[in-house]
Amino acid sequence: MxxxxxxxxxxxxxxxxxxxxxxxxxxxxxxxxxxxxxxxxxxxxxxxxxxxxxxxxxxxxxxxxxxxxxxxxxxxxxxxxxxxxxxxxxxxxxxxxxxxxxxxxxxxxxxxxxxxxxxxxxxxxxxxxxxxxxxxxxxxxxxxxxxxxxxxxxxxxxxxxxxxxxxxxxxxxxxxxxxxxxxxxxxxxxxxxxxxxxxxxxxxxxxxxxxxxxxxxxxxxxxxxxxxxxxxxxxxxxxxxxxxxxxxxGFMDSALDGPANGPRTTGVGLFSGATGQNLWPAGLETTCARFEEFEVAGNSCLYNGHAATQSxxxxxxxxxxxxxxxxxxxxxxxxxxxxxxxxxxxxxxxRMEQWTKVFGDLSLNAYAFAVRSFAPSEIGGVDAYxxxxxxxxxxxxxxxxxxxxxxxxxxxxxxxxxxxxxxxxxxxxLTQALDEYFLGQELGRDAQGRPIYAGINTDRLFNPLDADTYRSLSTxxxxxxxxxxxxxTLVVSGDLFELPAGAVGMxxxxxxxxxxxxxxxxxxxxxxxxxxxxxxxxxxxxxxxxxxxxxxxxxxxxxxxxxxxxxxxxxxxxxxxxxxxxxxxxxxxxxxxxxxxxxxxxxxxxxxxxxxxxxxxxxxSAFYIDIVDEFRCRANGVDPTSTTCNTLGVQPSVAGFRxxxxxxxxxxxxxxxxxxxxxxxxxxxxxxxxxxxxxxxxxxxISVRTLMREEAACRLGTDRAGNAVATDSPYCVSVMSLVRRNGDGSIANYSSxxxxxxxxxxxxxxxxxxxxxxxxxxxxxxxxxxxxxxxxxxxxxxxxxxxxxxxxxxxxxxxxxxxxxxxxxxxxxxxxxxxxxxxxxxxxxxxxxxxxxxxxxxxxxxxxxxxxxxxxxxxxxxxxxxxxxxxxxxxxxxxxxxxxxxxxxxxxxxxxxxx
Known part of the structure; x- marks a missing residue:
């Protein structure tokens, strides 16, 4: 009781x-x-x-x-x-x-x-x-x-x-x-x-x-x-x-239905990779209007209709x-x-797919970032995908x-x-077919490993597809x-013998x-x-x-x-x-x-x-996941449990292998x-x-949150509470081997x-x-x-x-x-x-x-x-x-x-x- x-x-x-x-x-x-x-x-x-x-x-x-x-x-x-x-x-x-x-x-x-x-x-x-x-x-x-x-x-x-x-x-x-x-x-x-x-x-x-x-x-x-x-x-x-x-x-058919009117999705965009400057050609509103579902908001052409077309x-x-x-x-x-x-x-x-690409553009003598969403009207309707x-x-x-x-x-x-x-x-x-459709043939790689192209085809980027083109770019x-x-199965059941209170079942x-x-x-x-x-x-x-x-x-x-x-x-x-x-x-x-x-x-x-x-x-198998890098937060003196860490330490689309x-x-x-x-x-x-x-x-x-916490403790030599952690212990060696980092300290990928x-x-x-x-x-x-x-x-x-x-x-x-x-x-x-x-x-x-x-x-x-x-x-x-x-x-x-x-x-x- x-x-x-x-x-x-x-x-x-x-x-x-x-x-x-x-x-x-x-x-x-x-x-x-x-x-x-x-x-x-x-x-x-x-x-x-x-x-x-x-x-x-x-x-x-x-x-x-x-x-x-x-x-x-x-x-x-x-x-x-x-x-x-x-x-x-x-x-x-x-x-x-x-x-x-x-x-x-x-x-x-x-x-x-x-x-x-x-x-x-x-x-x-x-x-x-x-x-x-x-x-x-x-x-x-x-x-x-x-x-x-x-x-x-x-x-x-x-x-x-x-x-x-x-x-x-x-x-x-x-x-x-x-x-x-x-x-x-x-x-x-x-x-x-x-x-x-x-x-x-x-x-x-x-x-x-x-x-x-x-x-x-x-x-x-x-x-x-x-x-x-x-x-x-x-x-x-x-x-x-x-x-x-x-x-x-109607309460969930658009990104505008969200409590913060978003996050909204870029419909089509071309930006400087170094400064983030918009590299749109002249006539943003005219160009964006070519797409039935896209709309201009500020200096961006946005697509809010992803939600409307998914089940x-x-x-x-x-x-x-x-x-x-x-x-x-x-x-x-x-x-x-x-x-x-x-x-x-x-x-x-x-949800309809989206094409994104970071690349070197020789015509711009710089690297750029391109985004292209696809709407059902471009590809023959929702049944097409x-x-x-x-x-x-x-x-x-x-x-x-x-x-x-x-x-x-x-x-x-x-x-x-x-x-x-x-x-x-x-x-x-097909990823390669899309790359070639918008960028042509890859010419090589720069020092950071980014692909280099002669220049993006803005006529294709800023105009809708049609159903035949979609089928040629997909499989x-x-x-x-x-x-x-x-x-x-064999089951035998019955009464074994009698007790004063009744039969013993088996x-x-x-x-x-x-x-x-x-x-x-x-x-x-x-x-x-x-x-x-x-x-x-x-x-x-x-x-x-x-x-x-x-x-x-x-x-x-x-x-x-x-x-x-x-x-x-x-x-x-x-x-x-x-x-x-x-x-x-x-x-x-x-x-x-x-x-x-x-x-x-x-x-x-x-x-x-x-x-x-x-x-x-x-x-x-492989997958992609947004990760909050606890090591980065703690190394910069930020409390890993704070909302600041969620902003500072987030690294999107990290590759995981399992x-x-x-x-x-x-x-x-x-x-x-x-x-x-x-x-x-x-x-x-x-x-x-x-x-x-x-x-x-x-x-x-192992959960990603736990792996990031343990890896940070092993790299820094202390846990969140300040207790000493043996960085050369077999446990730490194993944990750190699961998280692979680039030369700049960012996470390249992890294993599970x-x-x-x-x-x-x-x-x-x-x-x-x-x-x-x-x-x-x-x-x-x-x-x-x-x-x-x-x-x-x-x-x-x-x-x-x-x-x-x-x-x-x-x-x-x-x-x-x-x-x-x-x-x-x-x-x-x-x-x-x-x-x-x-x-x-x-x-x-x-x-x-x-x-x-x-x-x-x-x-x-x-x-x-x-x-x-x-x-x-x-x-x-x-x-x-x-x-x-x-x-x-x-x-x-x-x-x-x-x-x-x-x-x-x-x-x-x-x-x-x-x-």
């Missing part, structure tokens, strides 16, 4: 809990007034799982391989049903999971085009990162998205799983490697697909946005047939969505199909299988299951294969990626798997390859595979009629190029029910994560949960769970690679409140409230560095709290719902303060037309809520891209059941 007392003072948790615990009293009084018959009491939330059990009378629930009828165990589980997904208007599985209060971490998304995966959607439970929760489909692993998140780590894309095939989603909060192996650090997401369905249903949905763009349509057909010896379930989903461009969002949300077209079947070979044996396939094409419109993502997924499973020893034990043998293929096509300028760039996982697991991935970018985008440097684009390649074998045991032991214990252990053996040889994890849990309406629970688990494939096998590492070891974690579930009255429950998750040896690249370095630890609370009741006159009501609050989030970059509490750090862009709520009503042929969510504040871009919380409301209404047909209207973001204001966010899009700029969306849905 001491932990809770300290946390309450810090986060005002006590007030919230008192309020939540008071709500049932008011609800109970209202329910009593309605004079309705009470439902049977239950100690946890109940879910209809009959469709998932076939001819067995128990079901496996995420978090255990022991068959059981109870939904909740020693660790908290959240369930999102297919009905929840539909009634709350979610377009896909990711949208549904995005509503989780445990989703406190930030992730890149399709709007954030600075990322390497702008067409994928990832989960980040508890803020540790997208790869630290295990995503399963029907309890089995699925292939990772082939492109690595942030060009480094692998994770599962949740946007391409068709909702038509989903029965429910189970989310286990906490470590579960002892059951499922690697990656289950912060939790497990198990997407359970439909099975044993009878009948057919057709669904058609159409939607649009109130601010323009984003029209969408979706057709779903799902159904099933069955007989005495078989059942087949199938689903088909076709969907399409048009893009939203910056020009359709706010991608367009896409998706086709997905699913079929599953079960064949009852005899009373004790079943054969089953399923195939899930999808094909999608998404189009992203990136759009990026196309063609993605195909295939997931197949076949297995046998049955019972033995007179039904005392059941067994399940499964073989599955999952594959994800991706092609990316885009068009890009198609094609990249491919694929990933796969093949897995065989599950045993044997598993073998093979995982592979391959990235094949256009060779001209790789450093050191023929043609490299052809574009203002760099990529990363990689290829590798690993084999894994595992054995696990799990026990459920009823100690008394009120107390149940669970214990699990798993051994994983790895066969790959890393330093990971094997890993053993274990977990234990307790469930205490002092009386029927109260469950007190707790769990402790160890967990691990094998290094990402791309962390291991990434080939050499490689994978096979010297990595597994990341190790622990997870502790403690909580309770209380059924206060019939159909009224509240749960409270405290969690603590610690990760050690986390794999990541992943290492086991970081410690992260987070703790917090999850609160859930649910109440459903019926009234004779007003109808039936179902209410829910969820809240997660991060109490602490600590980080340590190296084993010997200081531990920093980053939860309140102005540079920590994870949410400290998230909340959601729902209210559903039905009466006769009518139904309605209101739901929404609240995201806590984030630091402002300049770290001066925090933004306001983000609050969104959604609502819907439906009507049964007859016994077969129904019609519904759903409005998401009912009040058209946009991102919280942050005037310090001076870079496009002028707000944190975690928030969506889409605004209000309206959907109309029609359902029809054929039998």
């Amino acid at each position: 001491a932990v809770f007392e300290v946390s309450m003072e810090r986060s005002r948790l006590s007030s919230a809990l008192i309020a939540i615990l008071m709500l049932p009293a008011a609800g109970a009084a209202f329910a009593q007034d309605s004079n309705t018959e009470a439902a049977p009491q239950s100690s946890q939330e109940t879910v209809d799982v009959a469709d998932s059990t076939d001819h067995f009378d128990t079901v496996i629930v995420t978090g255990s391989r022991i068959k059981r009828a109870e939904i909740e165990g020693p660790a908290p589980i959240t369930i999102i049903s297919a009905a929840d997904i539909e009634k709350q208007g979610y377009s896909n599985v990711y949208d549904a999971l995005g509503s989780l209060t445990q989703f406190t971490g930030s992730v890149q998304n399709e709007f954030d085009q600075t990322g390497f995966t702008p067409n994928a959607s990832f989960l980040n439970l508890r803020g540790l990162g997208p790869g630290y929760q295990l995503v399963l489909i029907n309890g089995r692993r699925t292939a990772d998205y082939p492109l690595p998140y942030n060009s480094s780590s692998n994770a599962v894309n949740l946007a391409n799983i068709p909702t038509a095939a989903v029965e429910r989603i189970e989310i286990l909060s906490g470590g579960a490697s002892a059951i499922y192996g690697s990656d289950a650090i912060t939790g497990v997401v198990n997407i359970i697909l439909k099975n044993n369905y009878e009948g057919d249903q057709f669904s058609l949905r159409a939607g649009t946005t109130s601010r323009g763009g984003g029209d969408s349509g979706r057709l779903q057909w799902f159904g099933g047939k069955g007989g005495d010896a078989f059942n087949v379930t199938y689903a088909l989903e076709v969907s399409a969505r048009e893009e939203i461009l910056g020009s359709q969002r 706010v949300r991608n367009s896409d077209r998706n086709l997905a199909g699913y079929v599953a079947g079960t064949w009852y070979l005899d009373d004790n044996t079943q054969a089953y299988g399923q195939i899930n396939v999808s094909d999608s094409r998404a189009t992203l419109v990136p 759009a990026q196309h993502y063609d993605e195909t997924t295939f997931d197949a499973t076949a297995g046998l299951r049955g019972s033995m020893l007179d039904g005392r034990f059941s067994w399940d043998a499964t073989l599955s294969h999952s594959r994800y293929e991706l092609d990316i096509n885009r068009r890009m300028f 198609a760039v094609h990249s491919e990626a694929e990933s796969s996982v093949t897995q065989g 599950a045993a697991l044997l598993e073998g798997a093979r995982q592979s991935y391959e990235l094949t970018p256009d060779s001209r985008t790789l450093p050191g390859n023929p043609g490299s440097g052809s574009f203002n684009l760099v990529s990363t390649g990689g290829e590798g595979k690993r084999n894994r074998y595992a054995f696990g045991l799990e026990f459920s032991v009823p100690l008394t009629s009120q107390l149940k214990a669970s214990l699990a252990g798993r051994y994983d053996k790895y066969d790959d190029a890393t330093a990971v040889d094997d890993a053993f994890t274990w977990s234990t849990g307790l469930e205490w029910r002092p009386f029927d309406s109260l469950l007190v629970r707790g769990s402790y688990a160890t967990s691990f994560r094998a290094p990402d494939m791309h962390y291991m096998y990434a080939s050499s 490689n994978g590492s096979t010297a990595l070891e597994e990341e190790k974690g622990t997870s502790t949960t403690l909580g309770m579930v209380w059924d206060i009255i019939d159909d009224l429950s509240v749960s409270l769970d405290w969690y603590n998750i610690k990760l050690e040896g986390g794999v990541s690249d 690679f992943p290492i086991n370095q970081a410690m992260q630890e987070t703790s917090g609370v999850d609160v859930n409140w649910r109440y459903k009741f019926e009234t004779a006159r007003l109808g039936d009501f179902n209410l829910g409230l969820g809240w997660s609050h991060v109490l602490d989030f600590e980080r340590q970059e190296f084993a010997d560095s200081a531990i920093e509490d980053t939860r309140d750090d102005r540079g920590f862009f994870n949410f400290r709290s998230r909340m959601n709520w729902s209210a559903a009503w039905s009466r006769g042929d009518w139904n309605a719902n209101v739901h929404g969510y609240r995201w806590g504040s984030l630091p402002k871009a300049d770290g001066s303060d925090r933004t306001a919380p983000y609050l969104v409301w959604n609502a819907g209404i439906g009507k049964k037309i007859n016994e077969r047909a129904s019609l519904g209207l759903q409005v998401n973001n009912l009040f058209d809520k946009l991102a919280p204001r942050d005037d310090s966010y001076t870079q496009y899009p002028y707000f944190n891209p975690t928030y969506s700029p889409v605004g209000r969306e309206v959907f109309v849905k029609f359902d029809y059941k054929f039998n």
Whole structure:
């Protein structure tokens, strides 16, 4: 209890809990007034799982391989049903999971085009990162998205799983490697697909946005047939969505929308390299007017329209199909299988390219600096340079299951294969072709290494291109990626023997798997390859595979009629190029029910994560980044933490180089949960769970900020606090070798690679409140409230560095709290719902303060037309809520891209059941 007392003072948790615990009293009084018959009491939330059990009378629930009828165990589980997904208007599985209060971490998304995966959607439970929760489909692993998140780590894309095939989603909060192996650090997401369905249903949905763009349509057909010896379930989903461009969002369609009217982009310019003097020919306004999108401002010709022509949300077209079947070979044996396939094409419109060049001009007898932006009107429109993502997924499973020893034990043998293929096509300028178009042939280099030309072609520089010229100066760039996982599993479970309090349950697991991935970018985008440097684009390649074998045991032991214990252990053996040889994890849990309406629970688990494939096998890649040179600041007597240093020490577009590492070891974690579930009255429950998750040896690249700090300390012989640093130590020699400097002291480039370095630890609370009741006159009501609050989030970059509490750090862009709520009503042929969510504040871009919380409301209404047909209207973001204001966010899009700029969306849905 001491932990809770300290946390309450810090986060005002006590007030919230008192309020939540008071709500049932008011609800109970209202329910009593309605004079309705009470439902049977239950100690946890109940879910209809009959469709998932076939001819067995128990079901496996995420978090255990022991068959059981109870939904909740020693660790908290959240369930999102297919009905929840539909009634709350979610377009896909990711949208549904995005509503989780445990989703406190930030992730890149399709709007954030600075990322390497702008067409994928990832989960980040508890803020540790997208790869630290295990995503399963029907309890089995699925292939990772082939492109690595942030060009480094692998994770599962949740946007391409068709909702038509989903029965429910189970989310286990906490470590579960002892059951499922690697990656289950912060939790497990198990997407359970439909099975044993009878009948057919057709669904058609159409939607649009109130601010323009984003029209969408979706057709779903799902159904099933069955007989005495078989059942087949199938689903088909076709969907399409048009893009939203910056020009359709007036608050972000121009550089002038920024809080400081900028930064604005030079449309076309020619300047003296020595003095910065404008070298424009006569008639600035006349020349600038030749370009439709450019405008004169002072003595410059500016282009403010980059934002207008890039995607706010991608367009896409998706086709997905699913079929599953079960064949009852005899009373004790079943054969089953399923195939899930999808094909999608998404189009992203990136920020238009810009040509810049520093060169020696013999006609000027000086060196000059030229800038040339390109507008869509010059090259044939935005479609001319759009990026196309063609993605195909295939997931197949076949297995046998049955019972033995007179039904005392059941067994399940499964073989599955999952594959994800991706092609990316885009068009890009050829760097050399642009140089020659504006400057002619290079004549040599001056003493500083700058290229020398006879003189710039001002007629070409100061006149627009046309579509044919654009195609002659550009080329198609094609990249491919694929990933796969093949897995065989045998599970045997049943009751070992009887104790006075009940049967001892057991599950045993044997598993073998093979995982592979391959990235094949256009060779001209790789450093050191023929043609490299052809574009203002760099990529990363990689290829590798690993084999894994595992054995696990799990026990459920009823100690008394009120107390149940669970214990699990798993051994994983790895066969790959890393330093990971094997890993053993274990977990234990307790469930205490002092009386029927109260469950007190707790769990402790160890967990691990094998290094990402791309962390291991990434080939050499290059990138460019703005760096604040701490050495330069400190050498000039400037405080490295001051805003002065950010101005003085910044060096733009420094080249960085990165490689994978096979010297990595597994990341190790622990997870502790403690909580309770209380059924206060019939159909009224509240749960409270405290969690603590610690990760050690986390794999990541050395951050640029840390590298610059350590390099400055090693070069100067003292750290920021004035403590002596041994400049000739092996550590300093290694750090300084990563940063290479020019003769004038500026940074030429730096190198990076992943290492086991970081410690992260987070703790917090999850609160859930649910109440459903019926009234004779007003109808039936179902209410829910969820809240997660991060109490602490600590980080340590190296084993010997200081531990920093980053939860309140102005540079920590994870949410400290998230909340959601729902209210559903039905009466006769009518139904309605209101739901929404609240995201806590984030630091402002300049770290001066925090933004306001983000609050969104959604609502819907439906009507049964007859016994077969129904019609519904759903409005998401009912009040058209946009991102919280942050005037310090001076870079496009002028707000944190975690928030969506889409605004209000309206959907109309029609359902029809054929039998």
